[in-house]
Amino acid sequence: MESICWERWIQSRDRKAANCLLEIYMPLVTYHVQRISAGLPRNVDREELQSFALLGLYDALEKFDHNRDLKFDTYASFRIRGAILDGLRKADWMPRSMREKSKRIEKAVEKIEQIRCVLPPLKRLQSCVK
Structure with missing residues (x-):
């Protein structure tokens, strides 16, 4: 067929x-x-x-x-x-560069959360993402 x-x-x-x-x-x-x-x-x-x-x-x-x-x-x-x-x-709707930055932030949050067992402060996140 x-x-x-x-x-x-x-x-x-x-x-x-x-x-x-x-x-x-x-x-x-x-x-x-x-x-x-x-x-x-x-x-x-x-x-x-x-x-x-x-x-x-x-x-x-x-x-x-x-x-x-x-x-x-x-x-x-x-x-x-x-x-x-x-x-x-x-x-x-989100540009690719912003989507990538968002993923990096999510990974940084997860990493810090696993180490400290709490959500990280915003200042700490900024230093991890750069």
Whole structure:
């Protein structure tokens, strides 16, 4: 079935063939959504991640070169993961530099908290983050 869908897609860019291939590779979308969402806050909508991933899968289907010595699922994995990360970046209101600084502060708080068993004063945090 998969080879027939690929043949039809390569020859005529048939919509039914595209839908067939998207269904076949849907587990790849689910896999990457689960992997990426595991490290994200709970307020991030998995369905939104799945939408980003599907766009990445379709983009991979459109741009895949069969003449290269590369498996489609390998290529699609890069495109899916990239589409999810791009979607997350666009949806994030906080600039990347500020997000990184926020993570450094969180790590400093955890470190001091583990050592002293109390929340650190703000002055102490400032010296740890610089």
